[in-house]
Amino acid sequence: MSRTSVIELQDVLLVTIQGELTDRDAMALQEELTSSVASSSARGVLIDVSGLDIVDSFLARTLHDIAAASALLAADTVVVGMRPEVAITLVELGLTLPGLGTALTVADGMDKLNGSARPR
Amino acid sequence: MLCPKFARRIANPQRDDLCRAISPKGAMEDNRMTAGSDPTIRDSVTAFLKDHRQDIERVWASTALFTARRPADAAEECSELLTGIVEVIVSGGEENAAATGFASVRPVLTSLAARSAGGPSGSDRPDVTVLKGPLLRLWHDRAPAETAYRGDLLLSNVLNTLRIALLEIELSAGADTILAQRAQLTELSTPVIKLWDGILAIPLIGTLDSTRGQTATESLLEQIVAQHARVAILDITGVTAVDTLVAQHLLKTAVAARLMGAECIISGIRPQIAQTMVQLGIDLGEVATRATLADAFARGLSIIGMKVSNDERNAG
Structure with missing residues (x-):
């Protein structure tokens, strides 16, 4: 059972995923998100995966497809909040998510979309 | 860990029972005789060991096994060994390295x-088999000729099992040392160092086997989350x-x-290592590399938007 929600923050779409994501859910999310990007003419997509314990190869591919489709619609995609164990598993599987932006937190991801490193 | 299992396989009382249970009665008797468990021979061997205790201790103390010891210590150890062996023979446990006598x-x-800790080769290993010759000679001098060979068998069995018990102790001592050293090595695992707000460094040292490498990676990633790092420097100067x-x-x-949103910089690549990596065809791809930790730190500062400048007012 999973809940995904898409929130519009100005010109950025924030996607949060809670619980496990089945393949069907992932495909539904991809379709919903692509149409949202088109209808809202968003400039960026932030996908928060901090609620995910497991990211399998299908979900990794889906993330890649979302990024590619959004890029066609002139939106950058950034995946945020990946857990260490998920990152290690993905790397061991050889899924390095090339071409996908990454950030540690939603705030960092927003900065990345705004094209400025946040001075601390 | 292996040694008790090993000993059990050699002298498993349950298996011996099983063998006796499935073998015909005649074969069982025969087996018992050759194994030297005849009560009469057992008694006479025990009597021999007790009566000639001082002779045996004297010849044992002069063997190569005890030459490195002071005479008093050697005599004491021989006496203890002999007491244990008598106990083993009385209890009939000469084929069981875990017997109470041992x-x-x-x-x-x-x-x-x-004393054998110096050399694993076995050349200078104390070998209890050197005790066998003198003991059997003494036994042959005293024993009635018709039962001598059975006593030989019994005494040989005891000393062979004593050797197994000694080997077991040596092996477990070695295993303990290895475990302790492994634990020390894990404690030496490299710490994650915070160089600046958002910049972490992990100095890797020594040989990176899969376990140590995995531990280092995990602690680095955990610290990236905990400290909100945007730059992680892998320093391989000590590798x-x-x-x-x-x-x-x-x-x-x-x-x-990178999947966690931090940029990685590999630093501390020495010229020889750079050449080796090129010869091996290793391509680090998009990962940034720097010669020194200082260069990597400077790069990290520029990534997080910091700038190092020389303060002109204080310079002069």
Whole structure:
């Protein structure tokens, strides 16, 4: 059972995923998100995966497809909040998510979309 | 860990019972005789050991096994060994290295084993088989000729099992040492250092095997989360050699850090290591590399938007 929600923050779409994501859910999310990007003419997509314990190869591919489709619609995609164990598993599987932006937190991801490193 | 199992396989009382249960009666008797468990021979051997105790201790103390010891210590150890052996023969446990008699000579065996710590080759290993010759000679001088061979068997069995008990102690001592050293090595695992707000460094040292590498990666990623790091520096100045396996591990760590939103910089690549990596065809791909930790730190500062400048007012 999973809940995904898409929130519009100005010109950025924030996607949060809670619980496990089945393949069907992932495909539904991809379709919903692509149409949202088109209808809202968003400039960026932030996908928060901090609620995910497991990211399998299908979900990794889906993330890649979302990024590619959004890029066609002139939106950058950034995946945020990946857990260490998920990152290690993905790397061991050889899924390095090339071409996908990454950030540690939603705030960092927003900065990345705004094209400025946040001075601390 | 292996040694008790080993000993059990050699002298498993349950299995012996099983053998007796399935073998015909005649074969069982025969087996018992050759194994030297005839009560009469047992008694006469015990009597021999007790009566000639001082002779035996004297010839044992002069064997190569005890020459390195002071005479008083040697005599004491021989006496303890002999007491243990008598106990084993009385209890009939001469084929069981875990018998109580062997357990009681354990301190002596431990001291014998400790003396062999210098050389694993076996050349200078204390070998209890040197005790067998003198003992059997004494037995042959005293024993009635028709039962001598059975006593030989019994005494040989005891000393062979004593040797197994000694080997067991040596092996477990070695295993303990290895475990302790492994624990020390894990404690030496590299710490994650915070260089600046958002910049972490992990100095990798020594040989990177898969366990140590995995631990380093995990602690780095955890610290990235805990400290909100945007830059992670892998410093390999202390790594003695970079082969394909180590390079692959570095690359994996860098990619995992990138998945978490941190940029990875590999620093401390010495010229020889750079050449080796090129010759091995290792390609670190998009991962940034720097010669020194200082260069990597400067790069990290510029990534997080900091600038190092020389304060002109104080310079003069």
